[in-house]
Amino acid sequence: MEHATVTTNPLIIMMINMTVVFIVLVSLIFVIKFIHFIDPTKQPAEPEVEEAPPTPVQPAPQPAPVIEEGVSPEIIAAISAAITAYGFSGQIKAVRIINHESTPWRASARFNNLQRK
Amino acid sequence: MEALNAFIVSIQAVWNDSGFSAFTMGNGIMILVGLLLIYMAFVKEFEPLLLGPIAFGCILANFPNTGFFGEEMNVMKAINFGITNEIFPPLIFLGIGAMTDFSPLLARPSTLLLGAAAQIGVFVALGGAMLVGFDVHEAAAIGIIGGADGPTSIYLSTKLAPHLLGAIAVAAYSYMSLVPLIQPPIMKLMTTQAEREIVMKELRPVTKFERVVFPIASTIFISLLLPPIAALLGCLMLGNLFRESGVTDRLSDTAQNSLINIVTIFLGTGTGMTMNANDFLRADTLLIIALGLVAFMGGTAGGLIFGKIMCRFTNGAINPLIGSAGVSAVPMAARVSQLVGMKSKPGNYLLMHAMGPNVAGVIGTAVAAGTMLAMLK
Known part of the structure; x- marks a missing residue:
C-alpha cells in the first residue's frame, strides 16, 4: 500500500531505519x-568439568605451520x-603438496596411515 | 539512369536506417565505457559473471535504431520486463539461498548484530546523497549500494529510482569486486594488532532440525513484518530449504547452477541495457559512484566498530575483523577477514566465524531495503 513519505529529514530516516534493522535482526x-x-x-x-588449577609449567609455544612453497x-x-x-x-601443522605421479599402492598406504591417525 | 536512381535511393534508405545516421558522441562514449567494463570483467576478472553481461548490455543499449524498446515484443524487451518488474532479483536470491550455509550464523546468532551494524553504510550514503541534492527515493536507492548486495540494489532501484538503475548496478558490482582492495586498509586502521590476533572459539555443531526450521521460521517472521521484501527473502529461504531438506537435491542443484546462471545472464544484460547515453552520461552518475564508495567504507567501518564493542563485552572472545564481513558480498568479505587475520597471526583461521556476519549481512541488507520501501514507497 502506498502512502505519503513520512519525513525527508536524512538524520531521522537514518535513525528510524537503523533502529528497525537492529530490532528485526535482534528478534531473529x-x-x-x-x-x-x-x-x-x-x-x-555435557556437564562442565571443573578446571584443574593452573600448572606452573609453561605451555610449549605453538609452532608456525610448515607451508610448502606454491x-x-x-x-x-x-x-x-x-x-x-x-x-x-x-592447528594445522604442515601443508605439503603430494606427488600426483605416486602409485595407487603408495596412495592407499598414505590413506590408511591418515585413517589410523 | 533509373537503375542508378534506385541504387542511390536504396543506399540512402540503408544509411537512414543504419545506426551510423543517428549515432551520437554520447553513444560513442558509452560504447567505450562498455569496452572498459568488458576489460575489467574478462581481463582483470572483477565480478566477470555479472560485469561481463552488464558491459555487453551497455554496448547493445547504445546502438541507435535497434527498436529494442519499441512497441513490438522482442527478446531485449522481454529481458527488460524481467528487470523493471522485479522478477530477476528474487530468482537470483533463490540460487543464492541454495548455495548458502547458515550454520555459522545458527551456531553463533549474536553475529546477526554485526550484519545489522554494517548497514550503517547504507544510511550514511543515504544522508550524503540527500545532502548533495538527490531526493529521498533516489538517495535510498543509492544508499543500498553499501549493502554490497547486487540483487537487492537492483530490486530497490527499480522500485524507488528506476532511472538510476544502470549507475547503481555498475557501482554496486564494481565495489563488490573491489572488496579485497577497499576493506583491508580500513580493517588495519580500525583494529589493533592484539585484536587482530584473537583466536575465536570453535563453533558448536548445528543440527539438521535447526537448519531446516530456520529458513521457514525466518521467512514467516520477516515477511509478516516487512511484506515488501517477502519475494526476495522468501526466495532466498526457499532455495536454502531445498539445500537443507536433503530430499530435494534436484531442485537445489537446479537453483544453484542452471537457474542462477540463466537468470544472471538476463539480469546482467538487462541491467546493462539501462545504460544508454541519455540516462548514464550525467554528473549524477559520478556522484553515485562516489557515494557508493562512501557507503561501502561506512558499512565496513560500522561492522568493525560493532565487532570491537562485541570483543569488549565478551572479554576478547570475538575477533573484530569478522565485523567487516557484515557487508554482504558473500563470500568475498568473509575471505578478506580470513586473509587479514592470517596475516596478523599465521594459523588463525577466521573464515567460518566470518561467514556468520557475512550471511547476516545478506538478511540485514534485505531488511534495510524492506524498511526503506515500507517507509518511502
Whole structure:
C-alpha cells in the first residue's frame, strides 16, 4: 500500500531505519535461540568439568605451520574450513603438496596411515 | 539512369536506417565505457559473471535504431520486463539461498548484530546523497549500494529510482569486486594488532532440525513484518530449504547452477541495457559512484566498530575483523577477514566465524531495503 513519505529529514530516516534493522535482526537472534531450545535432536549439554588449577609449567609455544612453497593462503583457508566443518579442532601443522605421479599402492598406504591417525 | 536512381535511393534508405545516421558522441562514449567494463570483467576478472553481461548490455543499449524498446515484443524487451518488474532479483536470491550455509550464523546468532551494524553504510550514503541534492527515493536507492548486495540494489532501484538503475548496478558490482582492495586498509586502521590476533572459539555443531526450521521460521517472521521484501527473502529461504531438506537435491542443484546462471545472464544484460547515453552520461552518475564508495567504507567501518564493542563485552572472545564481513558480498568479505587475520597471526583461521556476519549481512541488507520501501514507497 502506498502512502505519503513520512519525513525527508536524512538524520531521522537514518535513525528510524537503523533502529528497525537492529530490532528485526535482534528478534531473529531470539528466533534462532528458540529453534535451538525446541530442537528435539540436539545433544544434551555435557556437564562442565571443573578446571584443574593452573600448572606452573609453561605451555610449549605453538609452532608456525610448515607451508610448502606454491600453496596459497586461499588453499590454506579452504583446508582449514573443511577440517572445521568435519568437527575437528586444533592447528594445522604442515601443508605439503603430494606427488600426483605416486602409485595407487603408495596412495592407499598414505590413506590408511591418515585413517589410523 | 533509373537503375542508378534506385541504387542511390536504396543506399540512402540503408544509411537512414543504419545506426551510423543517428549515432551520437554520447553513444560513442558509452560504447567505450562498455569496452572498459568488458576489460575489467574478462581481463582483470572483477565480478566477470555479472560485469561481463552488464558491459555487453551497455554496448547493445547504445546502438541507435535497434527498436529494442519499441512497441513490438522482442527478446531485449522481454529481458527488460524481467528487470523493471522485479522478477530477476528474487530468482537470483533463490540460487543464492541454495548455495548458502547458515550454520555459522545458527551456531553463533549474536553475529546477526554485526550484519545489522554494517548497514550503517547504507544510511550514511543515504544522508550524503540527500545532502548533495538527490531526493529521498533516489538517495535510498543509492544508499543500498553499501549493502554490497547486487540483487537487492537492483530490486530497490527499480522500485524507488528506476532511472538510476544502470549507475547503481555498475557501482554496486564494481565495489563488490573491489572488496579485497577497499576493506583491508580500513580493517588495519580500525583494529589493533592484539585484536587482530584473537583466536575465536570453535563453533558448536548445528543440527539438521535447526537448519531446516530456520529458513521457514525466518521467512514467516520477516515477511509478516516487512511484506515488501517477502519475494526476495522468501526466495532466498526457499532455495536454502531445498539445500537443507536433503530430499530435494534436484531442485537445489537446479537453483544453484542452471537457474542462477540463466537468470544472471538476463539480469546482467538487462541491467546493462539501462545504460544508454541519455540516462548514464550525467554528473549524477559520478556522484553515485562516489557515494557508493562512501557507503561501502561506512558499512565496513560500522561492522568493525560493532565487532570491537562485541570483543569488549565478551572479554576478547570475538575477533573484530569478522565485523567487516557484515557487508554482504558473500563470500568475498568473509575471505578478506580470513586473509587479514592470517596475516596478523599465521594459523588463525577466521573464515567460518566470518561467514556468520557475512550471511547476516545478506538478511540485514534485505531488511534495510524492506524498511526503506515500507517507509518511502
